[in-house]
Amino acid sequence: MYDNNRSKIMSKDKNNPTAAELEILNILWLKQPLTVKEIHIELIKTKDVGYTTALKIMQNMTGKGLLKRILNGKSHLYTAAIKKEETQQNLLSKFVDTAFAGSASSLVMQLLGNKKTSKKELDEIKKIIDEMEQNQ
Amino acid sequence: MYDNNRSKIMSKDKNNPTAAELEILNILWLKQPLTVKEIHIELIKTKDVGYTTALKIMQNMTGKGLLKRILNGKSHLYTAAIKKEETQQNLLSKFVDTAFAGSASSLVMQLLGNKKTSKKELDEIKKIIDEMEQNQ
DNA sequence: TTGCAACTACGATAAAAGTCGTATATATTT
DNA sequence: AAATATATACGACTTTTATCGTAGTTGCAA
Numbered sequence: 001m002y003d004n005n006r007s008k009i010m011s012k013d014k015n016n017p018t019a020a021e022l023e024i025l026n027i028l029w030l031k032q033p034l035t036v037k038e039i040h041i042e043l044i045k046t047k048d049v050g051y052t053t054a055l056k057i058m059q060n061m062t063g064k065g066l067l068k069r070i071l072n073g074k075s076h077l078y079t080a081a082i083k084k085e086e087t088q089q090n091l092l093s094k095f096v097d098t099a100f101a102g103s104a105s106s107l108v109m110q111l112l113g114n115k116k117t118s119k120k121e122l123d124e125i126k127k128i129i130d131e132m133e134q135n136q
Numbered sequence: 137m138y139d140n141n142r143s144k145i146m147s148k149d150k151n152n153p154t155a156a157e158l159e160i161l162n163i164l165w166l167k168q169p170l171t172v173k174e175i176h177i178e179l180i181k182t183k184d185v186g187y188t189t190a191l192k193i194m195q196n197m198t199g200k201g202l203l204k205r206i207l208n209g210k211s212h213l214y215t216a217a218i219k220k221e222e223t224q225q226n227l228l229s230k231f232v233d234t235a236f237a238g239s240a241s242s243l244v245m246q247l248l249g250n251k252k253t254s255k256k257e258l259d260e261i262k263k264i265i266d267e268m269e270q271n272q
Numbered sequence: 273t274t275g276c277a278a279c280t281a282c283g284a285t286a287a288a289a290g291t292c293g294t295a296t297a298t299a300t301t302t
Numbered sequence: 303a304a305a306t307a308t309a310t311a312c313g314a315c316t317t318t319t320a321t322c323g324t325a326g327t328t329g330c331a332a
Contacts, residue, residue: 124241
């Protein structure tokens, strides 16, 4: 009815995974390959979701090229089709833009100021910074 | 038809602003109050969007409690009803969970490894870390 | 005071994400 | 071979976000 293509014309979007898709990817990035059943068992540890919902999301993800699958007897075995680091990089880049108006440093400031970031995490971050400075 | 209330029962969600809503909030957090017209002028600097679209989003945001408005002659003056730091904190917390499986340190690692993060940003981040270490 | 320009209000539409029921196909067991 | 269990496939439905057209209201200018 009206021009709904503008944003699509302007920005070739990265087709980033959604939150629900990331839950599945995070499971697979730890251990692959897995069946829908195995993924579902992991998912219901943190949220209440039906089996066919998990199945459908994984089918959609396969269609989008986020997952690969091979037939294994009666069921399928799924693996992540995209790399963890690249994916996180894309998501982070967009997140810095939208939530922090492009300022990575203010994001880090928030992160370090957050009481919920554990001391252990803070120490790890410092260690990373130290190592980066060593390599310069 | 079926129980679609589970997630709502389980998790009282923070009703975080969406990407489009954040664009508007980021403008207001720099300068307030502003009219719809003024916001729209800012928005079209980076994306092609109609006036009534901006208006509608801002009306919705007011309904959700994200913005406040007062009548000013013929039009309204809008201000952000939520604090920048708190909002960013909520968004960041959720983002670390979903995109980085809860690991803040691996987020920072990605950030520092990102070639698109400018040297200036990196220096600022180091400075923040240094200051935090001073204060301990 | 009447008309135009500027605003708001409202509703229609669309796309995407998430949800799951039901139907179907395929093994496995008895 | 029939019954049961296990998987997938498919489509219906809901909610949320985003989009904008059109209608109505209001203030100001001529």
